Amino acid sequence: MMLSNFSLLAAADPARVWTWSFVALTFAVYLYIGWRSRVQDSKGFYVAGQGVPAVANGAATAADWMSAASFIGMAGLISFKGSDGAVYLMGWTGGYVLLALLLAPYLRKFGHYTVPDFIAARYYSETARVVAAICAIFVSITYVAGQMKGVGIVFSRFLEVPLEIGVVIGMLIVGFFAVLGGMKGITWTQVVQYFVLILAFLIPSVAISGMLTDSFIPQIGFAASDISQKLNDVLVDLGEKEYTQPFNSFTQLNVFCITAALMFGTAGLPHVIVRFYTVKNVRAARYSAVWAIFFIAILYTTAPALGMFARYNLMKSMHNARIESITIESGGAPQVFSDSQAAEKERRRLVGEGISVFPIYALVSTEGEPLNWATQWQRTGLLKFDDLNNDGSISLKLIEHTGEDGQATVQSELANIDKDIIVLSTPEVAGLPPWVIALVAAGGLAAALSTAAGLLLVISSSLAHDLFVRFVTPKANEKQKLFIGRVAIVFGILVAGYFGIHPPGFVGEVVAFAFGLAAASFFPAIFLGIFFKRANRAGAVMGMIVGLVFTLAYIVMATSHKVLPMFFDGPLLTPDNFLLAGWFGIEQGISPQGIGAVGMLLNFIVTIAVSMVTPPPPQEVRDLVESVRIPRGSGAAADH
Amino acid sequence: MKNSKDEKPKDMQQYWRSNLRIVAVLLCVWFVVAFCISIFFIEPLNNFSVGELGLGFWFAQQGSIFIFVLLVFAYAILMDRLDRKFDVDE
Numbered sequence: 014m015m016l017s018n019f020s021l022l023a024a025a026d027p028a029r030v031w032t033w034s035f036v037a038l039t040f041a042v043y044l045y046i047g048w049r050s051r052v053q054d055s056k057g058f059y060v061a062g063q064g065v066p067a068v069a070n071g072a073a074t075a076a077d078w079m080s081a082a083s084f085i086g087m088a089g090l091i092s093f094k095g096s097d098g099a100v101y102l103m104g105w106t107g108g109y110v111l112l113a114l115l116l117a118p119y120l121r122k123f124g125h126y127t128v129p130d131f132i133a134a135r136y137y138s139e140t141a142r143v144v145a146a147i148c149a150i151f152v153s154i155t156y157v158a159g160q161m162k163g164v165g166i167v168f169s170r171f172l173e174v175p176l177e178i179g180v181v182i183g184m185l186i187v188g189f190f191a192v193l194g195g196m197k198g199i200t201w202t203q204v205v206q207y208f209v210l211i212l213a214f215l216i217p218s219v220a221i222s223g224m225l226t227d228s229f230i231p232q233i234g235f236a237a238s239d240i241s242q243k244l245n246d247v248l249v250d251l252g253e254k255e256y257t258q259p260f261n262s263f264t265q266l267n268v269f270c271i272t273a274a275l276m277f278g279t280a281g282l283p284h285v286i287v288r289f290y291t292v293k294n295v296r297a298a299r300y301s302a303v304w305a306i307f308f309i310a311i312l313y314t315t316a317p318a319l320g321m322f323a324r325y326n327l328m329k330s331m332h333n334a335r336i337e338s339i340t341i342e343s344g345g346a347p348q349v350f351s352d353s354q355a356a357e358k359e360r361r362r363l364v365g366e367g368i369s370v371f372p373i374y375a376l377v378s379t380e381g382e383p384l385n386w387a388t389q390w391q392r393t394g395l396l397k398f399d400d401l402n403n404d405g406s407i408s409l410k411l412i413e414h415t416g417e418d419g420q421a422t423v424q425s426e427l428a429n430i431d432k433d434i435i436v437l438s439t440p441e442v443a444g445l446p447p448w449v450i451a452l453v454a455a456g457g458l459a460a461a462l463s464t465a466a467g468l469l470l471v472i473s474s475s476l477a478h479d480l481f482v483r484f485v486t487p488k489a490n491e492k493q494k495l496f497i498g499r500v501a502i503v504f505g506i507l508v509a510g511y512f513g514i515h516p517p518g519f520v521g522e523v524v525a526f527a528f529g530l531a532a533a534s535f536f537p538a539i540f541l542g543i544f545f546k547r548a549n550r551a552g553a554v555m556g557m558i559v560g561l562v563f564t565l566a567y568i569v570m571a572t573s574h575k576v577l578p579m580f581f582d583g584p585l586l587t588p589d590n591f592l593l594a595g596w597f598g599i600e601q602g603i604s605p606q607g608i609g610a611v612g613m614l615l616n617f618i619v620t621i622a623v624s625m626v627t628p629p630p631p632q633e634v635r636d637l638v639e640s641v642r643i644p645r646g647s648g649a650a651a652d653h
Numbered sequence: 654m655k656n657s658k659d660e661k662p663k664d665m666q667q668y669w670r671s672n673l674r675i676v677a678v679l680l681c682v683w684f685v686v687a688f689c690i691s692i693f694f695i696e697p698l699n700n701f702s703v704g705e706l707g708l709g710f711w712f713a714q715q716g717s718i719f720i721f722v723l724l725v726f727a728y729a730i731l732m733d734r735l736d737r738k739f740d741v742d743e
Contacts, residue, residue, distance in 0.1 A: 099713035
C-alpha cells in the first residue's frame, strides 16, 4: 500500500519523494549503527561500557538534549512569543551551565548506572531509590509525550495522515530503535543524529538569512538587519504588540519563574545526567560538557533568528492573500467553491447534520504565488482559515467579529495556526527547493527520535533496574533483566503515545512541564547530596515527594481539560487563581510552566529543615561525599 | 575506592574550597547575565543597542548563550589546573 501511495503521489509533490528518500536513508544509517553496536549485557545497555570519547559524547549529549522541542517547537514558540521566547533559549542553555558546574563531574566520579542509584547510595535508602525512580518515570514520560507529538506532526504532514495516526507511526519507530539498541547503540546513533539535525536546521536558516538580510550568517542577520524593525511595524499595523518588546506573552514574574524552572530542570534531567556516566573519567565529563554546550549553542543562537525571519515571512506571504477556491471534504467527493459565502453555507448545512468539517482554502499571495504549503498544512488540521467578512481574501488584521453564537471576539482570519508547524513550514514558505523541505523533516525526526530513545532508556532502567529487579525478581539473570528492560520501554511508549495524542500544550510547553517536574524533584536531592554533607535520608525523601506532588498536581489542575478530557470540561486552575495572583498587587499568578521553580524551592526547604532535625547520615555516606568531590579514582569506582 | 582519610585531609579541604570559589565566581557571572541583564533590567537596557536590536533583547536571545558556552569552557580549564596543582588529576 505504501508503495502504490509512493508512486501515485510522487508525481504530484517532489518534496514527498525527497522526504521519503531522506527519511529512509537516515533511518537505514541509524538501523545499521544500532545493529552493529547491539548489546548483550546490561552495562552496555545502560552506560555504553564507559568508553565513549568526549567529542562524540558531546555530540550525543547535544542530540539527546535537543529534542523535537528544540528543533520543531522552540523557534515556532519564539516567533509567536517574541522577546519572551528567551525563556526557552536561556532556560535550556543556562541550565546546562548548572549541570556542568554543579552535578556532572561529581556524578561521573560516583560512577553508577542511574540517577536513582546515586540517590539510593547517597541517602542510604531503598525508599529514596523508589521515590527517585518514580520521579524519573514521571519526568521522562512527560518529556517523551512532547517528542511523540513532534514526530506525529512530521508524519501527519508528509504522509498526509491525521495527527493521531502520525503519533502511532512515531511510537512504532521510536520503540523499535529503543528496544533494539540500548545505550551503546543510542550513543553512536545520536552522534549521527546530531549532524543530521544541525544541518537540517542550519541550511534553511542560512538560506533565509541570505534572502532577507545582507548576511548569510543568521546570528549576524538577526542583529544587524532591519528585519526586527520591519516586523515590529507590520505587527503594530495589524493591531498586535511589537515583537522585540518584553513581557507581552508572560509577565515579568513568569519570565523569571519559567526561566528558573527550565534551568534547574535541565540540570536535573535523568536522561542527560546519565550521559556523563558514559565517559572515561571526571576530566572527560567536564570536556564533554564543553563540547555539548558548544554543539547546542550552534542551534540555540540560530533559533531566535529563524523564529524572527519565519514570522516575518509568514506574515508577508499570507497577509491579504486572495482566496482562489475553497474545498470541503466530507467523506464523499470533495466540493469546490469559488466564493466564501457558498462554502460557509455548505459548512453550516453539514454542521446541522452533525458533520464537523473545516474548509480548505487555496490561497494566492499578493505577489501572485500560489500558497501550496498552506493547503497541505490545512489538511493536517494544524492551520485553519476563516474568511470572516466574506471578501475573498485573508486578512491578518485583528478585527472584532460576532460569531454564530452571537459572541463578539477579537480575531483575525487566520483562525488557527499551531506554532509547532513554523519550523517545518519555513522552507516551503520561503520557497526553498524541495530537498531542503525534506531535510528539515528528516532533521525533526532525528531530534525527536534521539531524545525519545534516551528517555525511554531512563524509563526502562528506572522500572527494570531500580524497581522491578530489586523488589520483584531479585534473582533475575542478565537475559531476564534485558527482557524486563525492553518490556518497560513498550510500556513507556504506550503511555507517552496517549499524551502525544492528548497533549497538554505545544511541544515546547509540554517539555517545559517535564523540566518543571525534574527541577522540583531531582535537582535539590542531587545538589544537596554533593554540597551539603548533613543532608540525610528523611530530608531527601520528604523533599522529593513534596516537590514532585506539588508540581504535578499544579500542572494537572491547570491543564485538566486537555490531559483528562473525559473527566473535565475546563481547567481547575486558571490564570486568575494561579499561585500569587492577587498577592502584593500581582495580577497574573505563576503559570504551570514556571511552577517547577516554586516546587524546587519547597523541596530545598523541606530537605534542609527535615535533615537538620533528624540524625546526621552515617560515616560511610560522609566518606562517599568526600570521595565524589575528588576527581582521582573515577575509573576504579566505575568497575564495581 | 579511596576515601578521604587515606589522603591528606587538609589539602583536600583546600582543594574543595578552591573548587567552590571557582564555581561561585562563574555562577555569579551566570546569574548577572541570565537574570539581571536579560530579565530584571531588560527594559531599561533596551534603550542601548547591539546592531539594530535592543541590548537587553540581544542578551536574552543571543548574548547570554555565548557567555554560557564560555563559562563551561572556563570551568573545564580552571578545574584542570586546580586538579594538577593538588595532584588529584588522572
